[in-house]
Amino acid sequence: MSHNDKAYENLINGAKKDLEEQNFGISEEQQQKIMKLGKMRAKWTTVITILAILLLILPILTLFSFGYYAIGGRANELIEVADKTIYLTEPNVNVKEREVETTIDIFSMDVRLNLEKKIGKEMIRIGETSIPFLFNKADQPVSQYNVDSPPKKIPYFNDELVHPKASLTYSENEEWDKLKGLPEGTVAEAYLSFDKEYSIEELERLFAGKNMELRWYAVYTGNEHIQQADNGVYVSPIGFPAQIDPDSWSPFNGEEPNEKVFLDSLKFLQKHEGVATMIARSKELDLTKRLQYVEQNGIKVYGAVVTGPTKEILKLQEDSFVRGMKRGEVRLWNWHS
Structure with missing residues (x-):
């Protein structure tokens, strides 16, 4: 190099x-x-x-x-399921239709319903229920009540409207004493259990001339004589309003007889039984069998809800067809003509 x-x-x-x-x-x-x-x-x-x-x-x-x-009216259909489920499974409870609120989020919808019932001559707001949906599947409703006697929570045992073949689970005298202890200037709601099954026409005759209003009929659908099914689920009442609902949005608005609307509503809910069962406090509606029974045997009533002056309801204790009574909501006098 x-x-x-x-x-x-x-x-x-x-x-x-x-x-x-x-x-x-x-x-x-x-x-x-x-x-x-x-x-x-x-x-x-x-x-x-x-x-x-x-x-x-x-x-x-x-x-x-x-x-x-929106497509195909799914939201309206789900609201209708909720609406009719409440009318058929909640005695003397109405849905305030014009105050229905819906909130749509990603893949979900929340439906909020305002609930009311008639005590005396006035419709009283009793609370609200919010029903969450994921697509078309309902989840457990979240309910808030602002009344003295709110509906029993899920699961609940029905002791308010009892079939004549089932045992009363409360003291009759104690319930009547509760009414007797109320001031005279009050109106009350009462759940009546009858001594046998009656037709609508028979009940209308029995209550003719009484200073009170029939509000809701408990219909015998084949299994209300047992209070608890084999699987341990409590059997709940199912029925329909006794009066025409002045709210045009209501399914019981008078366009058809209430008995027909009841049957049509059962058929409608039968197609959506999974959603209806989730919404109802009862977790076993068994709508197919109950619908078949009513179609074959007709409408027979074993209990009803009434409202009116407390002193007038107390007079029912003297009627043999009233087997038992449970007191519901009470309000100050509003029984004005």
């Missing part, structure tokens, strides 16, 4: 050594900071990208959900 070649090689090796030692003037600590900063920027870039994608997707999913419930 010539002297010039050796000098060139030494120059190259020296330059390499200087590069390794100096590292372009950047220390190892500075290099680590640069690497961390790069990783952080990469992470934020990923997060921002994901957020941008979500902000684009969420409106699309929301629009899809609105379309799902």
Whole structure:
């Protein structure tokens, strides 16, 4: 190797050594900071990208959900299931239709219903129930009540409207004494259990001339004589309003006789029994068998809800057809003509 070649090689090796030692003037600590900063920027870039994608997707999913419930009237159908379930399974409870609220979210809908019942001559707001839906599947309702005697929670044992072949689970005298202890200037709601099954016409004759109003009929559908099914689920009453509902939105608004609306509502709920069972406080509606029984045997009533002046309801204790009575809500006098 010539002297010039050796000098060139030494120059190259020296330059390499200087590069390794100096590292372009950047220390190892500075290099680590640069690497961390790069990783952080990469992470934020990923997060921002994901957020941008979500902000684009969420409106699309929301629009899809609105379309799902709007197309084919799914939202209205689910509201109708909730509406009719309450009318048929909650004695003397109405749904305030014009105050139904719906909230649609991604793949879900929440339906809030305001509930009321008639005590004396006035409709009283008793609370509200909120029913969550995931697509067309209902979840357990969340209910809030603002009355003295709120409906029993799920699961509940029906001791208010008792079939004549079933045992009363309360003291008759004690319930009558509760009414006797109320001031004269009050109106009350009462749950009556009869000594046998009656037709609607027979009950109307029995209550003719009494200063009170029949509000709801408990219909015998073949299994109310047992209070607990073989699987341990309590058998609940099912029935319909005794009066025409002045609210035009109500299924019992007088366009058809209440008895026909009751049968039509049973047929409708039979097609949506899973949703209806989730909404109802009873967890076993067994609508197919109950509908078949009523269609074959007609409508017979074993109990009813009435409202009126407390002193007038007390007179029912003298009637042999009233086997038992449980007191419901009580209000100050409002029995005005």
